[in-house]
Amino acid sequence: MTKRISVLGSTGSIGENTLDIISRAPEGTYKVAALTANTSAKKLAEQAIAFDAEYVALADSSQSQILKAALAGTRIDIGIGPEALVDAASVQADFTMAAIMGAAGLEPTLAAVRQGNHVGLANKECLVCAGDHFMAEVKRHGTVLLPVDSEHNAIFQVLEEDPKGIRRLILTASGGPFREKTAECLKAVTRKDALAHPIWEMGEKISIDSATLMNKGLELIEASYLFNRPSADIDVIVHPQSIIHSMVEYIDGSVLAQLGSPDMRTPIAYAMGWPARVEAPVERLNFTKLSELTFFEPDLVCFPALRLAREALEAGGRAPNILNAANEIAVEAFLSEKVEFIQISQIVEQVLNTLSRSEGFAQADMSIDAILATDALARQTAHEHIVNLL
Numbered sequence: 001m002t003k004r005i006s007v008l009g010s011t012g013s014i015g016e017n018t019l020d021i022i023s024r025a026p027e028g029t030y031k032v033a034a035l036t037a038n039t040s041a042k043k044l045a046e047q048a049i050a051f052d053a054e055y056v057a058l059a060d061s062s063q064s065q066i067l068k069a070a071l072a073g074t075r076i077d078i079g080i081g082p083e084a085l086v087d088a089a090s091v092q093a094d095f096t097m098a099a100i101m102g103a104a105g106l107e108p109t110l111a112a113v114r115q116g117n118h119v120g121l122a123n124k125e126c127l128v129c130a131g132d133h134f135m136a137e138v139k140r141h142g143t144v145l146l147p148v149d150s151e152h153n154a155i156f157q158v159l160e161e162d163p164k165g166i167r168r169l170i171l172t173a174s175g176g177p178f179r180e181k182t183a184e185c186l187k188a189v190t191r192k193d194a195l196a197h198p199i200w201e202m203g204e205k206i207s208i209d210s211a212t213l214m215n216k217g218l219e220l221i222e223a224s225y226l227f228n229r230p231s232a233d234i235d236v237i238v239h240p241q242s243i244i245h246s247m248v249e250y251i252d253g254s255v256l257a258q259l260g261s262p263d264m265r266t267p268i269a270y271a272m273g274w275p276a277r278v279e280a281p282v283e284r285l286n287f288t289k290l291s292e293l294t295f296f297e298p299d300l301v302c303f304p305a306l307r308l309a310r311e312a313l314e315a316g317g318r319a320p321n322i323l324n325a326a327n328e329i330a331v332e333a334f335l336s337e338k339v340e341f342i343q344i345s346q347i348v349e350q351v352l353n354t355l356s357r358s359e360g361f362a363q364a365d366m367s368i369d370a371i372l373a374t375d376a377l378a379r380q381t382a383h384e385h386i387v388n389l390l
């Protein structure tokens with residue numbers, strides 16, 4: 001039977017990889033329901049025509065004329081503005097790929113969750129800013145949540161084989177482009193250096209997160225919510241080759257891992273095909289050509305973001321929500337060359353300190369409005385810290 005698929009964030013790296021899997025599948029396997037983007041109107045229109053989408057949504061209204069002109073004369077419905085992303089996510093779909101970058105993806109992804117079908121979750125920020133609320137909605141609607149983030153997809157695959165007797169989850173990290181740098185050298189790194197991930201080709205925000213190790217911090221929080229494990233049960237280990245995507249250690253000492261070439265089309269295909277396995281056009285592992293697999297502890301002094309994320313997870317309440325929002329603003333400031341690389345984690349720490357002093361982290365109200373209010377407050381506080389730095 002044809003699967004109806006929506007792709008939230010179709011113009012991004014995960015979105016394009018998802019459409020690549022769709023384009024290679026036998027005729028009739030998939031039907032594209034909805035596609036969304038922020039500002040990439042032209043690319044969104046091209047995708048919509050190529051994949052015969054039913055509905056497209058563009059968040060940035062200033063680009064709407066480009067989209068409308070490009071789709072004039074087609075039967076593709078168009079929505080404009082952030083609320084149209086929620087409409088797109090509400091178009092009936094058997095599987096939705098949630099691949100919007102950042103907390104902007106929260107409300108559309110929740111709308112997809114409310115359909116009660118299958119959701120592939122790439123947008124880790126959703127879980128970081130609203131973990132309890134998000135997982136409660138998944139449960140309430142009987143949604144099948146399929147992790148797409150490579151580490152979480154690896155753990156999901158392992159736990160499908162054996163969910164008993166777990167001692168700890170081990171998240172692997174590439175270490176990013178600066179894994180061999182000293183704290184002194186990190187002071188001089190540029191935007192270009194930070195975007196040059198040694199293994200993965202990804203969007204700009206996640207590439208910077210990988211360079212600061214905040215990506216691994218967000219993934220630690222993501223894993224805690226997805227697999228219902230406390231911080232103490234989740235370790236991070238640097239594995240520069242990124243061949244082992246993550247592991248689970250069991251109480252008898254066994255460790256099960258998922259391996260594969262570092263290509264996101266494997267976890268994407270896994271999520272789209274689940275519970276079946278489907279073809280993905282990725283390079284197969286050739287063990288005789290793998291020179292070595294190495295591992296070492298992350299350096300929490302050079303990369304304080306990972307420590308901050310673990311502290312936020314352990315503090316609970318609003319802390320992960322604040323961490324995420326502050327990080328989004330700090331990364332944006334780094335990408336627009338307003339702050340230095342090492343200031344990203346400093347800004348996040350300052351926002352956490354400021355808001356823990358003035359407001360505390362306790363959060364009785366886990367409603368979406370409370371989550372969005374905290375997100376807005378943390379963004380404003382981060383902007384204030386950045387202004388003070390300039």
Ligand SMILES: NC(=O)C1=CN([C@@H]2O[C@H](COP(=O)(O)OP(=O)(O)OC[C@H]3O[C@@H](n4cnc5c(N)ncnc54)[C@H](OP(=O)(O)O)[C@@H]3O)[C@@H](O)[C@H]2O)C=CC1
Nearest residue numbers: 009011012013014037038039040100101104122123202203
């Ligand atoms: N890339 C990867 O390999 C991996 C990514 N992820 C996660 O997946 C998510 C997407 O990452 P990635 O594909 O790399 O990111 P990209 O930056 O490549 O793409 C992001 C997508 O989200 C859209 N978008 C960005 N901001 C907004 C907004 N404010 N409102 C609506 N739409 C928006 C973009 O539209 P536009 O093109 O118009 O800007 C684009 O379609 C992130 O959460 C990331 O952490 C997880 C694991 C691996």
Ligand SMILES: CC(=O)[C@@H](O)[C@H](O)COP(=O)(O)O
Nearest residue numbers: 149150173174175176210215
């Ligand atoms: C591909 C993927 O899942 C990314 O989140 C990846 O993990 C980034 O690499 P780092 O391990 O460097 O953060």
Ligand SMILES: [Mn+2]
Nearest residue numbers: 149150151219
């Ligand atoms: Mn990852």
